[in-house]
Every structure is written in C-alpha cells, then in structure tokens.
Amino acid sequence: MCCQPLLFVLCYFMVAPHYCIGSLKNNSCVVEYGRADCSHLSLRNIPSDLPWNITSLDMSHNLMVGIELSSLSLYPGIIHLNVSHNSIAKLNEYLCQKLPLLQTIDMNKNQVHLLKKEELSYCNSLISLNLASNRLKLQGEPFSALQKLKFLDVSNNNLKTAKLGSISQLPSLVGLNLAFNDFTTLKRDDFAFLNESSFLKVLNLSALSLKTFESGCFHPISGLHTLILDKCNMGTLVISKVCSELSETAIENLSLQKMKLVTLTNTTFRGLGKTNLTVLDLSSNGMGKIEDGSFRWLPRLQTLILCNNNLKHVTKGTFLGLKSLKNLQLMKALVKSHTSSTPIIDDFSFQPLSTLESLMLQKTAVREITENTFTGLTSLTELDMSWSSYAALKNITKKTFVSLSNSPLRTLNLIGTAITRINSGSFSFFGNLTTLLLDHNFIKQNLTGQEFEGLGQLQELYMANNGQSLNLTAESFVHTPNLTVLTLGKSLRAMALNLDLSAFQNLSKLNILDLSNNNIANIKENLLQGLVNLKVLRLQHNNLARLWKSGNLGGPVLFLKEAQKLTTLQLDYNGLDEIPLMTLKGLTHLKELSLSNNILNNFKETVFDDLTSLRVLRLAKNFITTVRPEVFRTPFTNLSLLMMEKNPYDCTCESILWFVTWLNSTNVTSIPGVRHQYMCNTPLVYSNRPVIDFDPSSCKDATPFEALFILSSTAVIILTLTALLVRFHGWRFQFYWNIMINRTLGFSDAKDKEGREFEFDAYIIHAAVEKRWVDRTLVPLEQKGYCFCLEHRDFIPGMSMIESIVSNLRKSRKIIFVITESLLNDPWCRQFKAHHAFHQVIEHSRDSVVLVFLQEVHDYKLSRALFLRRGMLRSCCLLDWPVYKERIPAFQQKLLIALGMTNQLKE
C-alpha cells in the first residue's frame, strides 16, 4: 500500500515527455505541420528555438514593440507572418529581405505610424498586407514596390484621404479596404494610383462619413465589382450621386446595410440603370417606405436583400421592373410593433417577379393573405414564411394558398406560424412540392388524408412539435405515397397509433420515421407493415414498456419484425424492462441502437445475436449489473461507440470479468467516460470504484473455491427443498406435533385460576357478514366445553350497546378478531371495540388477543384499523383460515392452543 505514491511519481516521470507540449503551452509555442503558434504568450521577441523550416509564424497578442531581424532570419522559409495585436511602431525595412518568400503580413492592431517606401521595398512577393487599426501616415509611395499585392487593408487608421499614392501602382490589387477612416470626400483623382490595377474587384468604404463624390471618382477603377458602403451615414441624395458615379463601372454587388436609409425614392437607383448590378443588400436600414418604381432601374438584379427593415406597405409598384430577380429576402422586413399597425402586402405585389425562385418571409407579420397575394410568382420554388404571424394561416383552407396555384413550389416552410387546422385540399395546387415543413404549430385534428391531397411528389413532411393533439387514421398518408421523411415527434395523441390498419401502410419509400416524445403506450404489431425501406425509427420518450413484457396479454408485441432494413433504432426513455428474445431478430442492417434511460437489467441470451452490423450502442442509465459474453459478444464485435455508463455494475467475476477484459482490450470502440462513469455498485469492496479497476487476476484461481461452491450450492438446494416442504406440508407436521404435545400435556398452559375469573373463554369480534362463518366454525367448539361471547346471542336486551361491549369484554378471557376487509371497514369495530381491546392488551399486559385471518390483509391496514400489528402478537395468536378443506382440523387445533395460552406475559 505504502508503495503506491512512489509508484505514481515514478510513472509520472516516465510518461511526462508526452505531456510537455500540452502542459507547457502557457509559455512556449505550439508547432505543428510547419506552423508555429506563439500567440498569447506575453512575448517581447520572436523565440529563437523554433524549427528552422517553419513556414508560418503566429506572434499575435504579445508584447512586441518591434520586429527583431536577428531571430526572424533564423526562419527564412516563413510565408505567413502574423504580428497583429502587439505594439510595433515600425515595420523593419529588411524584413522582406530576410524573408524572401513572405506572402502575408498581418500587422493589424499595432502602433505603426510613419510608413515609407523603403520599409516595403523588398516585399515583391507579398500578396496580402493588413495594416488595419494602426496610426498610419504615408510618406512618399510606400506601396509602390508591391507588384504582386492582391489585398491591402488600411482600415481604421485615421487616414485623411483615399489617395494612397500619386503614381500608378499595385497592378495586382484585387481588394482594398479603406473603411473606418477620416475622409469625407472622394476626389476625382483619389483612385488614380489604381488606374492600372485592372484586377481590382472589391472596395470597402464602410463606416466613412462620405458627403461628396466628385464626378469621375470611380473612373480609374471602373472594373469594380463589389462596393461596400455599410454604415456610411449619407442620406438618399448622396446615394443617388454614388449610384450615378457607379454607372460607368462593372459594379455587380452593392452593399448598403445599416445606412439609416429610411426611404427609397423612384430616382435613388437611377444611376445604376446602365450597370449589371445583380446583388443589392439594403438590410438593417430601418426602412419604412419604398416608393413605387424604386427598383425599376435594376432589371438585371438577381438578389435583393431587405431584411431587418420596417416596411409598412408593399404595393403593386414596389417591385416593379425587377425582371430578373431570383431571390428576394424579406426576413423581418415587415414587422408589427406595439406602436404600429400590422403591415400590408397588396394584391398582385409580387406580380412583376415572374422569375423569382426564392421568397423569404421569415419572421414577418402581415395583415392577410388574399387570393391574389402571391399571384404571378410563376417561377417560385421556395417559400419560407416560418415564425411569421399571418392571421390567415390559423385555419388553412383551399383559398389560403390559391394565389400560388401557378407556382412550381418545391419547398414550403410554415414552421412556427400558429396553424391550428388544415382543411382538406389546402395544398392541392402544389403538385411539385417535395418538402413541407409544419413543425412548431398547434395543429389539432384528425388527419384524414384529405389535408395532403395533391401532394403526390411530397418527399419530406415535417410535423414535429404540434402539441400532441393529432389523431391519425388508416388514410392519413394515402395521398403522399412518395414520402421518404415523416416526423411526428411531440405531435400525436397517445392513442393515435392504436389503429387496426396502420397509418403508414402505403409509405413504401419511407426512410425516416420520427414518432418520439408522444407518450405512446399502445401500438399494434402491424404499425410498420409495408415500410419496406424504413431505415431510421425514432421512438424515444414514449411509454412502450408494456408491449415487450412477457406477461403482456396476447404476448409481446413484436412490431419491429416488419422493418428489417432498419439502420437506426432509438428507444430511449421508454420504461423498458424486458426485451423479448424475438424482438431484434433479423435486424442485420442495424448500425445504431439506443436504449438508454430505461430500466433494463437482465438480457436474454442471444437477444442481440442478429445485430452483426452494430456500430453504436447506447445503454446508459439502465439497471444493468451483469455484462456476459453470451449476450454482448456479438453486438460488441464491430462497435465504434459504446455508451453504457451509469449502470449499477456488479463487480464480481461472474458478472463483469468478461466485460472488463473486453474494455481493456478493445481498441476500435470508443467508450466515453469509461474511467469515471462506469462504476461498481456491488459488492461492497468495489462499491463506487471504476469498473475498469476490477482486478481480473482475482478470478483466475477459482479451483480451490470449486469444492466450496459445490458444497454451498448443495446446501442451498437442500435448504430450498426443506423450505418448500415446510411451505406446503408444514401444517401436517405442526398438526401431528400439536396433537402429540396436547395428548400428553393438555391444551392449556394457563393456570386453572386464571380461567375462573372469566365468564367467557373468548369474545368474538366479527363483521356482520361473517356471522355464518362464526356459527359454522366457532360455535361448534362450545360443545368441547368452550364458551364464547357473541354479540348477537349473548348481549343482554335493554343494556346499551356500549355498556354491553365493555362489560362482556371484561368478562372474556380472550378476544378473537375475525379479520376480513369488511371488519376493518366496520366503523363500530374500528372506533370502539378495537380501541377497547387494545386498552385491554396494553393495560392488563395480557396476551389476550387472537387474530383469525379469513383474508390476506396488509399489516398497514391492520394497524390503521385495529391499532395492532402482527409483530405485536405471539405467532401462535395469529391464525390463517386455510384455503384447503383438509387443513381445517389443523386450524381448529391451533385455535384451541391459542385459546389455552396464558394471558400472563412470560417473565
């Protein structure tokens, strides 16, 4: 024992080198695949002990104030250098000379101020230079040597002009970022230095307070494709000016987000009329109004993004002229707030958009959908109205979507739109629809099948999370025979699947069926009949335990036998405690089986034997104690993931020796938490210790124990037999024993004088209905010289009931309770007689009560009604009325003994 710490320390030092990189990460670089990561190490200099051949060095987030060449020159192969987030004040002019292969310099967030031509003069391989967030002041033509530079970022530098040079330069430039600087004007010749940059495509001018655009300012860069003006607070007039300046360019993509552009007029975009603009992003502008005809200048526009605005009214003129539009994004563009009314979409508003393919209306609110709301969208394939609020969607009828009847819609998303009912034929125009999403609604109805009429091409129907109020019928899906995916999780009434004919019978193409979270307790064996292609079945969070019980009326319900192609089966949280032998037979394709959070304990041998393809097995949180090879060898063979944690394992040789050996030897199966979540529950020595700490060697020498085992098992068998004999014939032995004893010693151990104080041998308390039993069984004993007090016979007429009871109880040596349910429910008995008898027992310290049980009665009830427990009385005073006639003499014998028993407690 005392050696263990030493051993541990020794081991630590032996394996320590493996940990070096991990544990020392705090103050040394991580080198991997030629990349050195020295970020966040509070370094002041570049380390000199890195591999000589690194190609990438990350020195970001350190404390460098300059770049020291002596250490950099150790790594001449560097291609990418990141020194961002330091305090470097100056770019070293020999940097590129020492690093001839350098392609990328990231210096953003430093203190670089003066920048001269010399400092970049050797950087002719440089492709990307990031100088964002410094304090740049350019001197001369610092960038003129950068023949190969493609990307230049000088954003956030307080630059006073966009003019980065006065001679033509940067012939390879593709992207230029000038955002977050201080200039407000773009002069005619500002971009003249780029007039030979024929590759320039992207110009970022975000967050500038631009007020003036001189004519021809974009002329030198007329090849421009993308212009970003986000967060430039410039007003509608200036935007018109920008647009007219862009008219001569190759502009395709214009981003105008967050510009507080609250109104668009019919001339704002006039300047773009001659361009080939294809993407226009106007999101997050708080835009309230779009004048009719605002977009008619943009006939080639393909994507229009209007998300996050505040439009109140969409009219016939709003989208006029968008002849090529394919994609219109209106997410949160029409919203209802407590200060404003619900927005309106006029009839025929979308009519100009005959080429539109995708309409995104997520999270919008619109007053109504009429018969002409979507008219004219003759190319629309995708409509997304999820999480929106449209009164018309509450009760969907044939009229709701009639305006889409000429649209070749393929996907309709109605998630979270507060639908409560879908009437028959509502979707009948959507002959091309393949995907219908109806999750997160409140649909509450009998699905008769008419709802989905006309959806013959439908492949995916999602109806999860619908408040568990759907009923199915055998016809629910007759009109959708092409379904491959059907989700009904948390949507069905608990009885919805208890149908004579399965609702899914015609879905021969179905691949995925989700019935989880429905509290389903009753299903028929034919549930999956006809689902010959079913691969994934989700049944978790239901209540299927009864179906697989061997004691189930009519035998276990083997509903899986119809789904022989299953690859994934999820049955977690079902209260399962049994898996019948035949349940999983034939599932040779099954790859994933989840049975966690049930109450499974013992598995029948061979129950998993057909699962030869299993890769994932989940059995966490059950009551598994034993993992035997007869059950688990086959399913474990090719497993890649096992989750069997949190079971109360019994760490004995018989129960888990094989499992532990397997755990220790497997190298293909991943077993998360094997050290901390697989704990022994029993026996005590191993309690709460990890299963894998179980010592297999303790099982090896079993031979000396064999004899002991045989001996002990023989003893157990003999004991069992004896117990059985006593259980079934014990009364005979007792009978003969009593007779023998009494022949010799007489019935009574009570002293003679004890009897003389009393008038009756026993007072008999019984329920009225047991009068017959008493008359037939007890009264005949009086012929043997006993004298009983019976209420209906011996009470003195005229005396009050209470008085009679009290006085007769006093006069009786014993009290016999004839215990039946009706006695315990008899108020007289409960309130008074029992109380009195109880007093007699306690006060006089006498063993005077005899209980005769005619029925099995729980001790708890007994004590509630009579204040007595079986344990309070001697066993000979507790008599059971025998079920078998031949035992009645023995019963009488016992009763006489009980009556003869002394009342004085033995000293």
Ligand SMILES: *[C@@H]1O[C@H](CO)[C@@H](O)[C@H](O)[C@H]1NC(C)=O
């Ligand atoms: C760097 O050189 C070492 C040997 O000095 C070699 O093992 C390693 O593979 C090289 N790395 C690269 C990325 O070339």
Ligand SMILES: *[C@@H]1O[C@H](CO)[C@@H](O)[C@H](O)[C@H]1NC(C)=O
């Ligand atoms: C617009 O595209 C067409 C054909 O793609 C082309 O001929 C025309 O020059 C382009 N116009 C501009 C302004 O780039």
Ligand SMILES: *[C@@H]1O[C@H](CO)[C@@H](O)[C@H](O)[C@H]1NC(C)=O
């Ligand atoms: C723009 O709208 C105004 C009214 O708001 C109208 O008078 C004018 O004719 C329209 N201009 C164009 C070019 O359509």
Ligand SMILES: *[C@@H]1O[C@H](CO)[C@@H](O)[C@H](O)[C@H]1NC(C)=O
């Ligand atoms: C839904 O609409 C149908 C057809 O217009 C109508 O018969 C039914 O009463 C409506 N149901 C509700 C709940 O409004």
Ligand SMILES: *[C@@H]1O[C@H](CO)[C@@H](O)[C@H](O)[C@H]1NC(C)=O
């Ligand atoms: C489905 O779309 C095709 C074109 O993709 C079209 O020819 C056909 O008429 C459409 N069918 C229906 C029922 O809309």
Ligand SMILES: *[C@@H]1O[C@H](CO)[C@@H](O)[C@H](O)[C@H]1NC(C)=O
């Ligand atoms: C579903 O059927 C049950 C009876 O089978 C019925 O009580 C319940 O109202 C039905 N639910 C709906 C939404 O019609």
Ligand SMILES: *[C@@H]1O[C@H](CO)[C@@H](O)[C@H](O)[C@H]1NC(C)=O
């Ligand atoms: C749904 O069907 C059940 C019988 O299966 C019936 O009792 C119930 O009224 C029906 N509900 C409606 C809304 O038709």
Ligand SMILES: *[C@@H]1O[C@H](CO)[C@@H](O)[C@H](O)[C@H]1NC(C)=O
């Ligand atoms: C199911 O899909 C196939 C192939 O796309 C198609 O031929 C068949 O008509 C569809 N079934 C129905 C009922 O529309």
